[in-house]
Amino acid sequence: MSNLATTPANLAGGTYASILTEKAAELRDALIQQTLKDQYSRERAIDEGVTRRHPELMAGSLSYRQEAETFLGGLADYFDWVVPAFETFLTPDPDDINPAVDMLGTIQGWFDGRVDSANDWTGASPGLTRVNSVRAEMTTGWTGAFAENFIDHFVTPLETLLPSQRNLAQLVQEQLTCNKVIYIRRRQSALDLLDASIFATRNLAAEQKAENAKWATIVAVAAGTTLGPFAHGLGILGSLLLDAGGTVAQGLVPDKTNLPISSFPIEGRTTADICAKITIAMSALERDTYAQEQQVANALRAITQVVEKLRRDAVLANASGPFSLERPALADATAGELVRNMRPAR
Structure with missing residues (x-):
């Protein structure tokens, strides 16, 4: 499976960094301007920045007025947290996952193929055609119990194992693709928060409940997997896995009204009220992102545990399985056993 999730241009690399920092600076400037312009905001800021910090100053006194003027003149420092706070959303970069996703796609390509009615394996990798050559050489060139054992207990199970390896690579790739989508949507949620915050700041008294002031996290991904039969056959619960195809079908950056986890207006x-809402929203976005990351971690952990168990059980029982091959009798044969049980065909 190819990489299903291509990061939108506005959410990738330096373009995203520029948009984010510019919007964050715009929000900081809007907060400064509105604090100076709006009486209630100005009084609230003075109360927090002067009255509470300098209880020794009497309200209305010359010293108090001077301190208030100094404070208002330095509002840039009062809101200097805004840009750095939003810069935390520059990482993780969704495209950092690309090398792993692409390599898993390459691995799938190596194992792509089919077993035909003659039990011949046709694979994308030229190296895999050697499986057919070994079967043909054993079938036509040798007789005896060892030759039959090698075909039935090694070559044939190997042809069953190859598709399992491919499906496993696809299953893991799906989980990592969903992880990438989580980070793409996290970036969009951060930009949405900036837009809502800027709008709310510029419309303190007028349109607090306007649609533009609403915000929601959209980091959720779809549970369940398109590889259900394979996963269920291995004992993996479908509810633990994530569906890359279904997730991408929702849209890499779906409408916040259709797929929110946390949702509330920035009003x-x-x-000061807006800043408090921004802080709450940032915490919600971090919390929701972490919860979605845990879903990916749980899915990968479940896959690992099942594959480990299948391999361990097969090795201990010396039996072939989805990810293991039985050790053929030929592997431990003595010279005398070889002579008796494996002879060139005449």
């Missing part, structure tokens, strides 16, 4: 009567 307030003062700029």
Whole structure:
């Protein structure tokens, strides 16, 4: 399976970094301007920045007024947290996952193929055609119990194992693709938060409940997997796995009204109220991102545990399985046993 999730241009690399920092700076400037412009915001800021910090100053006194003027003149410092706070959403970069996703796609290509009615394996990798050559050489060139054992207990199970390896690579690739989508949607959620915050800041008293002030995290991915029969056959619960195809079908950046985890308006009567909502929203986005990352981790952990168990059980029982091959009798044969049980065909 190819890489299903291509990061949208506005959410990738330096373009995203520029958009994010520019919007964050725009929000900071809007907070400064509105604090100076709006009476309630200005009084609230002075209360927090002067009255509470300098209880020794009497309200209305010359010293108090001077301190208030100094504070308002340095509002840039009061809101200097805004840009750095949003810069935390520059990482992780969704495209950092690409090498792993692409390599798993390459691995699938190596194992792509089929077993025909003559039990011949046709694979994408030229090296895999050697499986057919070994079967043909054993069938036509040798007789005896060892030759039959090698075909029945090694070559034939190997042809069954190859598709399992491919499906396993695809299953893991799906989980990592969903992880990438989580980070893509995290970036979009951060930009959405900036847009909603800027709008709410510029419309403190007028349109607090406007649609543009609403915000929601959209980091959720779809549970369940398109590889259900394979996964269920290995004992993996479908509910633990993530479906890359279904997730991408929702849209890499779906409408926030259709796929929210946390949702609330960024509104307030003062700029201090807006800042409080922004802080809450950032925490919600981090929390929801972590919860989705845990789904990916749980899925990969479940896959690992099942494959480990299947391999361990097969090795201990010396039996072939989805990811293991039985040790053929030929592997431990003595010279005398070889002479008796494996003879050139005449």
